[in-house]
Amino acid sequence: MSTAGISANKLELLQIANAVASEKSIDKSIVLEAIEEAIQKAARLRYGSEQDIRAKLDPLTGEMELKRVITVVETVENETTEIDLASAQLDKPDAELGYEFVTPLPPIEFGRVQSQMAKQVIMQKVRDAERARQFTEFKDRVGEIINGIVKRVEYGHIIVDLGRAEGVIRREQTLPRENVKNGDRIRAYIYDVREEPRGSQIFLSRAHPQFMAQLFAQEVPEVYDGVIQIVSVARDPGSRAKISVYSNDGSIDPVGACVGMRGSRVQAVVNELQGERIDIIPWNDDAATFIVNALQPAEVSKVVLDEDENRIEVVVPDEQLSLAIGRRGQNVRLASQLSGWAIDILTEEQESERRQKEFQERSALFMTGLDVDEMIAQLLVTEGFETMEEVGYIALDELTAIEGFDEDTAIELQTRAREYLEKLATEQDNERKASGVEDAVLDIPGVTLPMTVAFGKNDVKSVEDVAGLIPDDLRGYTEMKDGEKVFEAGILDGFGLSATAATDLIMQARIKAGWISEADLLPDVELDAEGNPIETPLESDGDTSDNRPLETKDTIFSA
Secondary structure, eight states: OOGGGTTOOHHHHHHHHHHHHHHHTOOHHHHHHHHHHHHHHHHHHHHOTTSOEEEEEOTTTOOEEEEEEEEEESSOSOTTTEEEHHHHHHHOTTOOTTOEEEEEOOOOOOOHHHHHHHHHHHHHHHHHHHHHHHHHHHGGGTTOEEEEEEEEEETTEEEEEOSSSEEEEOGGGSOTTOOOOTTOEEEEEEEEEEEETTEEEEEEESSSHHHHHHHHHHHOHHHHHTSEEEEEEEEETTTEEEEEEEESSTTSOHHHHHHOGGGHHHHHHHHHTTTOEEEEEEOOSBHHHHHHHHTTTSOOSEEEEETTTTEEEEEEOGGGHHHHHOGGGHHHHHHHHHHTOEEEEEEHHHHHHHHHHHHHHHHHHHHHHHTOOHHHHHHHHHTTOOSHHHHHHSOHHHHHTSTTOOHHHHHHHHHHHHHHHHHHHHHHHHHHHHHTOOGGGGGSTTOOHHHHHHHHHTTOOSHHHHHTOOHHHHHOEEEEETTEEEEEOOTTTTSOOOHHHHHHHHHHHHHHHTSSOGGGGSOOOOBOTTSOBOOOOOOOOOOOOTTOOOBOOSOEEEO
8 A cells, every 4th residue: 555545535545445455355444444543643643642532434435533532530540631520520510430522633634754654554454454364264274275376485485375365385395396486376285274473374285194185085076975085194295105095885996986097086196296106005994904905015924913012013025025115114104104003024034033033032941940851841832831920820721731741740840930930039029129129119000020120220219219200211212313213222121011001000100109099090070960970872873984993903914
């Protein structure tokens, strides 16, 4: 807006207000209020900044009314704008508290300073209104794809003209090696709209996983209609992606529908993503089957699930290892993101070596602890015994069922196992006491004697010490060092403690230390008028949504 507009006649003021409101897509009344505020500030410069001066612009005629106001108050704090009741009643006997004495003021002529200041006031008001309008318009459009025109590129960030607003694609949300220039048309995903001190910001992305999902919804009518659901997406933007799909209709092939005739549908998405390769995986509620599919094109020999740790061990033929891992670990990383499972990949040779090593270690344990020859020790391992506790405390008929073991042999083996365990417990208890770990630590639910030995080695000696730990202290954690992931072992590393078990152990220690009560661990339950808990029925509509959990089993799956 030019400064000439401020000193324009009354009709020109209305024309300016209409033009600005139309151009910025904001309410005309906001522009009129901005003009009124600008004139009020300019008038205060002339008549005194402490004056209560008000301007009113008629929206129909453009007539400007300028007045000075003095308000009747009980206690005067500003003599310029206020007057006490007694003094006011000398001039107007019926004056009451809150009454306003109004003095009309002549129109003012705007000089250069007043015009510049008025322009700033009006433009600031217009910008604030425009940002508020943008936020209101776009806050409910998060999750949509929007078209725009590249306005400029600043340090890798792309500013996009959305017509009635501006959005920004930050550098980390762009596709690598994608070159855009001013004036290019671009599609992007609205992933966040928020108000910031400098105004509402619309954040766009071309690297977000849901950008790909929305592109498929545009290209595949079955996805748009909800017949085919996109369960999860994992992307290495600009390089490769995996997407899992599921169909509610058994007669529809979800993968084929997404690929399209001669690959036309998926190719349209690939072209939009600058050649990003896309693997379309059929979703399966069996985690083993789903992960085997997700690791394609690699062939999988065997899969072993560990539900407690949410980890899966995948065995592949030796020649398939590099294919399963992918370049710089890309294939296994995307499969892990897609499934939500941590994936460990071994070759058949590596698995064989590991199993042989475990077999030898367990055989050596039984030979030493039970004082038996190698043949008996290996027989126990072959039958599935892994620990001395299993031998010592398993039902006797489990041992006598082994070929060549009579009842006397089984009793003798159990006796030796228990003697070994008692001797080991005595040694561990002495070690615990020598390291200063208190007896009370053993009373914490979930804590075993071997754990107390590990506590002592890590200077954890009291219930309070255990209560002050966090799960990562017990289980270990991974952090980045010099650009590489490094695992820091926990105090109880090697005990096979799950995240839930570690949390429960620490909470029990805090209860025992008196930091919290058992009631603090109970879930919030809604009570009825009589104080009885209200049971909430489980909702199950059989729907398979994006958040549907993978059902898993402790089994070994052979491909």
